[in-house]
Amino acid sequence: MDVSQLEWAITLGVTIAVLLFDVVVVARRPHEPTMRECAIALSVYVGLAVAFGIWVWNFHGHDYGIEFYAGWLTEYSLSVDNLFIFIIIMASFNVPRKYQQEALLVGIVLALIFRGIFIALGAVAIEQFSWIFYIFGAFLVYTAWTLGRDTDHDDDGDNAVVRFARTYLNTTDRWAGLKLYVKEGSKRLMTPMFLVILALGTTDLIFALDSIPAIYGLTKEPYLVFTANVFALMGLRQLYFLLGDLMKRLVYLSQGLAFILLFIGVKLVLHALHENEVPFINGGEHVPVWEIPTLLSLGVIVVTLVITAGASLYKTRVAETD
Numbered sequence: 001m002d003v004s005q006l007e008w009a010i011t012l013g014v015t016i017a018v019l020l021f022d023v024v025v026v027a028r029r030p031h032e033p034t035m036r037e038c039a040i041a042l043s044v045y046v047g048l049a050v051a052f053g054i055w056v057w058n059f060h061g062h063d064y065g066i067e068f069y070a071g072w073l074t075e076y077s078l079s080v081d082n083l084f085i086f087i088i089i090m091a092s093f094n095v096p097r098k099y100q101q102e103a104l105l106v107g108i109v110l111a112l113i114f115r116g117i118f119i120a121l122g123a124v125a126i127e128q129f130s131w132i133f134y135i136f137g138a139f140l141v142y143t144a145w146t147l148g149r150d151t152d153h154d155d156d157g158d159n160a161v162v163r164f165a166r167t168y169l170n171t172t173d174r175w176a177g178l179k180l181y182v183k184e185g186s187k188r189l190m191t192p193m194f195l196v197i198l199a200l201g202t203t204d205l206i207f208a209l210d211s212i213p214a215i216y217g218l219t220k221e222p223y224l225v226f227t228a229n230v231f232a233l234m235g236l237r238q239l240y241f242l243l244g245d246l247m248k249r250l251v252y253l254s255q256g257l258a259f260i261l262l263f264i265g266v267k268l269v270l271h272a273l274h275e276n277e278v279p280f281i282n283g284g285e286h287v288p289v290w291e292i293p294t295l296l297s298l299g300v301i302v303v304t305l306v307i308t309a310g311a312s313l314y315k316t317r318v319a320e321t322d
Contacts, residue, residue, distance in 0.1 A: 001064050003223040011223075015230050019109060033101065038242035045235035052227065063294065067219035068228060070298040074218060074264070075232035077257055077305055078211050080250075082203075083240055089199045093192055102178045103193065104237040107200035114205050115229045118212040123222040133272035136213035140265030143210050148258035162199050171195065210261070217264035217271075218297055249316040256308030263300055267292045 049072055057065025086107065090100055125132045165171070172189040176182050180194040215225050270291055 001221045038238040041238040042235045049231035070218045071215040071228035110201045111204040114208040137265045137268030144258040144262035217268040250312045252312040
């Protein structure tokens with residue numbers, strides 16, 4: 001895929017502009033957004049992602065268009081799962097509803113930064129070491145196994161980094177908007193928002209470790225990897241408020257995502273076997289294995305998400321009527 005410097009510049013410029021717009025709007029008027037606000041913003045972001053995929057399809061070829069849609073859907077579904085953790089973090093710190101937009105926005109910016117770093121590292125690793133796909137595939141299979149076992153999302157939002165901050169830093173229970181610290185006399189105290197952002201940042205780092213190998217299993221193009229992540233994260237803040245209690249109804253989401261990650265992990269291992277010479281086969285030859293086409297991957301992802309959502313809503317509806 002031949003991506004010009006102008007395309008990269010426009011993409012980065014628009015991403016930064018959208019983030020700055022969000023920062024200005026949220027900072028000027030911290031509030032709990034209405035359902036109408038969230039629905040409109042989310043519709044715009046999803047529409048832009050679909051339009052961008054059509055543009056890629058027309059100007060760079062249908063194969064790259066399919067890769068973008070497959071990567072975007074995968075990253076979006078993983079981001080929805082991440083919202084469960086965000087909800088737990090907000091609840092565990094008792095974040096006031098009017099400040100949750102600010103915390104989520106900072107979390108999304110941190111997620112973009114971390115994923116940008118891992119995208120660059122992944123691109124370099126793939127360019128230099130084709131056997132890295134074995135590691136990516138094995139990691140995704142392991143992640144799928146652990147995710148499939150996690151049905152309750154019962155983590156309390158705390159982690160080792162936050163516990164360290166609570167223990168060794170001076171903190172206060174007083175909220176001060178997006179401020180990370182306040183002064184009381186001669187002391188500088190870290191606010192609850194500091195701990196919330198610390199929790200979001202560290203979990204974002206863990207999420208990036210899962211999502212980047214997953215999307216590199218669908219496309220090897222850093223530009224598509226980056227844009228798929230950007231579009232997946234852009235509407236996350238609105239999705240958080242729009243779905244609300246509906247998130248708790250997606251009881252089979254972890255299992256659905258586990259299957260998707262397992263499928264992509266197997267795809268990566270097959271690709272690695274196809275690309276790398278194996279010493280114990282005729283003195284070192286490529287393994288004649290079938291590579292899973294991206295169009296089939298896209299179909300598997302869509303069908304899995306539809307079945308997951310349908311089964312989840314059916315189960316919760318039956319449970320409510322009993």
